[in-house]
Amino acid sequence: DQQVKQNSPSLSVQEGRISILNCDYTNSMFDYFLWYKKYPAEGPTFLISISSIKDKNEDGRFTVFLNKSAKHLSLHIVPSQPGDSAVYFCAASATGNQFYFGTGTSLTVIP
């Protein structure tokens, strides 16, 4: 049973525009969320996090929004750059220990 879902397997965005990656979860006990970025043949690298006490966290070009009532979070990248092309995973945790990952969204930023 997939507790964290990323329903868009891929996304293409023009350079300079906004990229919006979405993530939905089913477990209302999740209280901590992460976004990871993964290049082919490499391990995921941490991008940005948000805890359930917040609804927004911003770090440079990356902003994560959390809608607890809808059990939905999104990652906004503005402006998008070709180097942002990668697979993005969202992950959620209820204990800060085990994280459940989504299936990933492959972002392509077109120059």
Place this chain on the structure above:
Amino acid sequence: GAVVSQHPSRVICKSGTSVKIECRSLDFQATTMFWYRQFPKKSLMLMATSNEGSKATYEQGVEKDKFLINHASLTLSTLTVTSAHPEDSSFYICSAKGQDRIDTQYFGPGTRLTVL
């Protein structure tokens, strides 16, 4: 930031042999390490959680006798794939969690295992 290394990065072995993958936290002590497996076009799947000095906790459906995990020190965990079969071919990723940052896992670069 915290660095986690994995060795080897790629390994090719014959069916029936065993392969050991090392995961090291280079600049912090990892009280807990996780082993994941990534299937093509699918999510990272947690295989097991290991705490230093104790037995690993395996996720449902993961054979503990096939995937041996040892977390002998605060900086090293090993995953041994025993009697490997072609279906074990996958990308194996470890992550480590330190004592100071309970909210973030630091991932290794992964190991690509190909079983012929």
